[in-house]
Amino acid sequence: MKKSLLYFQSGGPTAVINTSLYGVIKEAKKHPEIDGIYGAIHGIEGVLNDHLIDLRAEDDETIELLQQTPGAALGSARYKLSKDIHHEDYQKIVATVKKHNIGYLLVNGGNDSMDTCNKLSILFKEIGYDCNVIGVPKTIDNDLFHTDHCLGFPSAAKYVVQSLQDIQVDNLSYAKGKVLIVEVMGRHAGWLTAAAALLPEELKPDHIYFPEEAFDLGEFGEIIAKSYKEKGKAFIVISEGVSVDFPNENVRVDSFGHKQLGGLAARLGDYVQATHDIAVRPIEFSLMQRAGTVHITPVDRDEAIRVSAHAVKAALSGQSGKMVTINRGVTKAGKYTSRCGLKATSKVANEEKMLPKEFRDDIHYGSGQLMRDYLEPLIAGDLKLKSVGGVTSYAKLKKVRIQ
Amino acid sequence: MKKSLLYFQSGGPTAVINTSLYGVIKEAKKHPEIDGIYGAIHGIEGVLNDHLIDLRAEDDETIELLQQTPGAALGSARYKLSKDIHHEDYQKIVATVKKHNIGYLLVNGGNDSMDTCNKLSILFKEIGYDCNVIGVPKTIDNDLFHTDHCLGFPSAAKYVVQSLQDIQVDNLSYAKGKVLIVEVMGRHAGWLTAAAALLPEELKPDHIYFPEEAFDLGEFGEIIAKSYKEKGKAFIVISEGVSVDFPNENVRVDSFGHKQLGGLAARLGDYVQATHDIAVRPIEFSLMQRAGTVHITPVDRDEAIRVSAHAVKAALSGQSGKMVTINRGVTKAGKYTSRCGLKATSKVANEEKMLPKEFRDDIHYGSGQLMRDYLEPLIAGDLKLKSVGGVTSYAKLKKVRIQ
Numbered sequence: 001m002k003k004s005l006l007y008f009q010s011g012g013p014t015a016v017i018n019t020s021l022y023g024v025i026k027e028a029k030k031h032p033e034i035d036g037i038y039g040a041i042h043g044i045e046g047v048l049n050d051h052l053i054d055l056r057a058e059d060d061e062t063i064e065l066l067q068q069t070p071g072a073a074l075g076s077a078r079y080k081l082s083k084d085i086h087h088e089d090y091q092k093i094v095a096t097v098k099k100h101n102i103g104y105l106l107v108n109g110g111n112d113s114m115d116t117c118n119k120l121s122i123l124f125k126e127i128g129y130d131c132n133v134i135g136v137p138k139t140i141d142n143d144l145f146h147t148d149h150c151l152g153f154p155s156a157a158k159y160v161v162q163s164l165q166d167i168q169v170d171n172l173s174y175a176k177g178k179v180l181i182v183e184v185m186g187r188h189a190g191w192l193t194a195a196a197a198l199l200p201e202e203l204k205p206d207h208i209y210f211p212e213e214a215f216d217l218g219e220f221g222e223i224i225a226k227s228y229k230e231k232g233k234a235f236i237v238i239s240e241g242v243s244v245d246f247p248n249e250n251v252r253v254d255s256f257g258h259k260q261l262g263g264l265a266a267r268l269g270d271y272v273q274a275t276h277d278i279a280v281r282p283i284e285f286s287l288m289q290r291a292g293t294v295h296i297t298p299v300d301r302d303e304a305i306r307v308s309a310h311a312v313k314a315a316l317s318g319q320s321g322k323m324v325t326i327n328r329g330v331t332k333a334g335k336y337t338s339r340c341g342l343k344a345t346s347k348v349a350n351e352e353k354m355l356p357k358e359f360r361d362d363i364h365y366g367s368g369q370l371m372r373d374y375l376e377p378l379i380a381g382d383l384k385l386k387s388v389g390g391v392t393s394y395a396k397l398k399k400v401r402i403q
Numbered sequence: 404m405k406k407s408l409l410y411f412q413s414g415g416p417t418a419v420i421n422t423s424l425y426g427v428i429k430e431a432k433k434h435p436e437i438d439g440i441y442g443a444i445h446g447i448e449g450v451l452n453d454h455l456i457d458l459r460a461e462d463d464e465t466i467e468l469l470q471q472t473p474g475a476a477l478g479s480a481r482y483k484l485s486k487d488i489h490h491e492d493y494q495k496i497v498a499t500v501k502k503h504n505i506g507y508l509l510v511n512g513g514n515d516s517m518d519t520c521n522k523l524s525i526l527f528k529e530i531g532y533d534c535n536v537i538g539v540p541k542t543i544d545n546d547l548f549h550t551d552h553c554l555g556f557p558s559a560a561k562y563v564v565q566s567l568q569d570i571q572v573d574n575l576s577y578a579k580g581k582v583l584i585v586e587v588m589g590r591h592a593g594w595l596t597a598a599a600a601l602l603p604e605e606l607k608p609d610h611i612y613f614p615e616e617a618f619d620l621g622e623f624g625e626i627i628a629k630s631y632k633e634k635g636k637a638f639i640v641i642s643e644g645v646s647v648d649f650p651n652e653n654v655r656v657d658s659f660g661h662k663q664l665g666g667l668a669a670r671l672g673d674y675v676q677a678t679h680d681i682a683v684r685p686i687e688f689s690l691m692q693r694a695g696t697v698h699i700t701p702v703d704r705d706e707a708i709r710v711s712a713h714a715v716k717a718a719l720s721g722q723s724g725k726m727v728t729i730n731r732g733v734t735k736a737g738k739y740t741s742r743c744g745l746k747a748t749s750k751v752a753n754e755e756k757m758l759p760k761e762f763r764d765d766i767h768y769g770s771g772q773l774m775r776d777y778l779e780p781l782i783a784g785d786l787k788l789k790s791v792g793g794v795t796s797y798a799k800l801k802k803v804r805i806q
Contacts, residue, residue, distance in 0.1 A: 070569045287570040
């Protein structure tokens with residue numbers, strides 16, 4: 001009997017999360033053994049609430065445009081499933097997949113999503129329901145283990161390098177400039193912040209702060225004061241995930257119990273202004289770093305398509321509880337290449353791959369060549385996007401609901 | 404006797420201010436009656452301190468790259484000249500131009516710079532020194548009178564439309580999103596903020612706040628609370644120049660007596676969080692909107708070159724105390740075109756062209772078509788920039804000092 005495929009998106013969007021959706025649809029359509037091709041609206045919530053749409057109902061032009069559509073085209077969610085797979089949520093999930101005869105379930109997300117993959121594959125085996133669950137790695141934090149990098153990271157990193165270059169060149173225009181404190185995303189891992197290592201020597205920041213390292217507020221102020229005294233300006237790049245002990249501060253947490261991030265540069269700016277009386281321009285790359293369509297890199301797009309196609313094929317071939325991995329290689333001509341692999345989600349879930357100490361030390365005390373070698377092949381080149389009136393077009397899905 | 408040409412940059416950089424420098428060098432080299440082609444380092448400060456460089460010493464490749472170089476390649480300044488042209492500063496300026504036999508002085512800047520142009524052209528006439536002063540309009544605020552628009556505005560506006568689209572699509576990914584409060588540059592005029600009118604209908608902000616209009620903090624909070632209640636998210640675009648009365652706030656001013664801007668979105672976010680207990684993501688487009696090289700528009704580049712060449716030719720033809728203007732036209736095929744004109748800097752200086760009420764009303768209550776018709780031709784199309792390793796190349800001037 002033919003089975004249907006269900007795909008959903010989870011966590012923070014990236015510039016290529018919808019390219020994964022594109023890749024899934026394109027690949028799934030090649031396989032006559034797949035019946036329906038469905039998407040869940042707002043991630044796992046769409047599965048819990050039986051809110052699925054028919055991806056075969058979308059026209060070709062819309063599907064093409066998914067490759068340059070920011071956000072999560074199906075809607076995302078940050079819903080945390082219970083640790084207990086006997087929780088009623090899991091019964092709801094089983095009801096939905098059974099109702100729609102889902103035999104292939106693809107989850108596009110980060111650490112938490114791989115944990116969801118893992119739980120669901122265990123559950124389906126436990127109840128003897130035949131449904132293969134495959135994870136598609138996605139996070140600009142780039143902190144998933146067992147893959148060279150994560151989909152979305154290259155495009156976000158390109159945004160970071162390009163924007164740091166632009167704003168630092170701008171700041172150098174003044175004899176007396178400002179203190180730039182630039183905040184880059186990255187909850188616990190400094191990969192995205194480390195993209196700053198690719199700046200040319202004359203634009204290098206005074207210091208780059210990673211969440212993997214202890215932060216000393218007093219020392220931070222002194223680095224800035226010294227640079228400002230010498231050069232009339234300063235340039236600091238800091239990960240949003242750096243833990244700073246400000247006095248009298250309340251910590252807000254989200255539904256995962258994660259600390260709410262953002263606004264760190266502004267608070268550090270206030271501190272420098274108050275303690276050293278120096279003009280600061282705090283800059284947060286905010287949503288632009290993950291949503292900036294014009295920064296999508298050719299490698300990121302190509303891999304988003306291939307990895308997602310690989311996920312479809314893996315599910316069809318009977319694999320389950322696996323995440324597709326990206327394995328880096330080099331062609332005979334010395335060029336970057338990659339091939340897809342699979343890794344058990346039990347090995348991937350809820351672990352975080354930090355920026356290695358050797359990378360950090362090389363950035364602080366060396367030339368940053370380790371990070372450059374790692375990142376440069378991922379951000380090389382440009383894509384031509386479809387535009388109307390000077391602004392990129394994006395996909396608007398019809399979202400025909402499945403009853 | 405041959406005379407030399409001196410060019411300098413002033414005020415906040417734009418994405419094409421160095422394209423003007425490119426245009427000046429290219430045009431000046433065509434005229435054998437021009438002796439030296441010089442640039443002043445850090446704007447008027449370079450003239451005051453006799454810090455000039457030889458632009459003929461720069462190689463062709465570097466000059467080409469000026470077209471995609473952010474910041475002010477010669478360095479900028481925010482030095483305010485005295486109103487009294489008998490102040491010693493003016494004697495220093497006269498000394499520098501006489502020493503280097505400057506017969507053509509080009510000033511690339513906004514309102515304040517046109518005032519400088521005006522004063523210097525009066526001064527040179529008063530003392531009988533033969534030097535023609537021409538202004539090259541530049542401001543992302545787009546607030547100079549007597550020109551259809553200002554160089555740098557189209558590229559900044561393209562950044563604003565594209566980025567607003569990207570981040571709003573991202574925010575719509577969640578059933579329960581955030582309140583986006585996005586701060587756009589513009590000291591007194593709402594032109595750049597009005598670029599938000601080009602968003603497609605389904606992405607329209609809940610409200611767009613212009614500096615030309617009174618701001619009511621309570622009403623602002625209510626608009627957000629209402630939208631958040633109805634849609635689980637909200638989207639506000641606000642100009643940095645909007646005057647908000649926060650209680651107990653100190654106002655910082657720069658050397659022009661201008662209020663220091665930036666950080667408005669963050670403060671408004673704090674207000675909404677405190678009064679309505681709703682999660683806010685304040686976003687400031689900051690330096691990225693004026694320095695983002697990948698958003699340079701074909702029209703902005705083309706006009707930066709033509710306007711600057713026109714400035715050289717005007718100075719050579721004996722004009723002085725004039726700013727080059729951009730006059731919009733339409734080709735027989737119905738396409739956008741423009742030609743250069745000249746206007747007395749006395750008519751331009753220290754006046755600000757606000758966003759007209761009819762534009763604002765059309766954005767608030769109508770379709771925004773007025774702004775769309777005005778802006779779309781200026782941001783259409785894309786340029787191919789030179790890149791190395793995925794990041795755009797930029798010009799590094801040798802800066803050979805003239806003795």
